[in-house]
Amino acid sequence: MYNKFFQTTEFYLIVIISLLFLTIGSQNSAFFSINNMFDLIRSGIVPGIFVVCALIVLVSGGIDVSFPAIAAFSMFTTTTILSEAGFNGPIIVPFLIGGAIGFILGIINAVFIALFKLPTLIVTLGTSSLFSGFLLTFIGSSQISNLPTSMLNFSKMQILKFTDETGIVVGLPISVLVTAGIVILVSLLLKYTMIGRSIYAFGGDPASAERVGFSPVFIQFFVYSFVGMLSGIAGIMHTSMMRNSNPVDLMGSELLIIAAVVLGGTRISGGHGTIKGALLGLLLVITIQNSLILMGIPSYWQRFVIGALILIGTGLTAVQVKKTNAKRKSILT
DSSP: OHHHHTTSHHHHHHHHHHHHHHHHHHHOGGGGSHHHHHHHHHHTHHHHHHHHHHHHHHHTTOOOOOHHHHHHHHHHHHHHHHHHTTOOSOTHHHHHHHHHHHHHHHHHHHIIIIISOOOHHHHHHHHHHHHHHHIIIIIOSSOBOOOOHHHHHHHHOEEEEEEOTTSOEEEEETHHHHHHHHHHHHHHHHHHSHHHHHHHHHHHOHHHHHHTTOOHHHHHHHHHHHHHHHHHHHHHHHHHHHTSBOTTTTTTOHHHHHHHHHHTTOOTTSSOOOHHHHHHHHHHHHHHHHHHHHTTOOTTHHHHHHHHHHHHHHHHHHHHHHHHHHHHHHHHO
16 A cells, blocks of 8 residues: 555655755745745635646546636626625625526536537637626626625634734634635545546546446536536635635636646546645645745746646656556556
């Protein structure tokens, strides 16, 4: 068991991240400060949910680039409705509305993918433009700063809070627990439930999965509606943490998320991937972003780094697939 772990993508990522931490920390002592460590965690709260979304879709054999648009649509529409209605109720209501809107938008993706059999990348590229265009044209294009009181109060709630040696108040928002809960829920769903097994089976070999009784239409409807719902929740968390709702926020973050998931060992071809690997991939990407800022490297280099990470992650995955196929052939012969 231990020998197998040392050969996994997760092990190599842990080694790379550890070396990266040591290298950056030796160049800039501020990297290991509690404030910076908390910043790393805070910057991964919403991307952590997006990583889970991208993982589920990739494991099922698809590619989804619409989840940032769904999150933006859900959060801005929800805050617009609640602000105009003078809402003053509990925080659960925005989450329920945002999740419901995301669920409906996810079903739109599922209809084109599951019923019309269109390519997942083409569909989600189209719906991403459709959702963002509809949002900016018919719902609003200027940010909302007057959020409901419950959302503002939620953004101020901390699970840890203290003052560092420089007098700066440092804390972890309670939204960390929401992300952790979603990660645990999805991990259990993928590992221990029949729907989780069906997602892996369908992503690995759709024809074989259908032959043993798994319904492709049901799987795809579940995947894209569930991912849409999680995206809507992520959008509400983002707008609460930022304390304003901007319709163009989160747009363009899909490449970063897909890079993290692929680096974590998830195969573009489907059927393989873990929550642990995806989160480690996200930690690596966030750490690189954070280190570029600390080291004073221009932000446009982040695009170069992200592109390189996608190519490296995809290349490593392709090599692993070839090795696996070669082993199977040698066993069969």
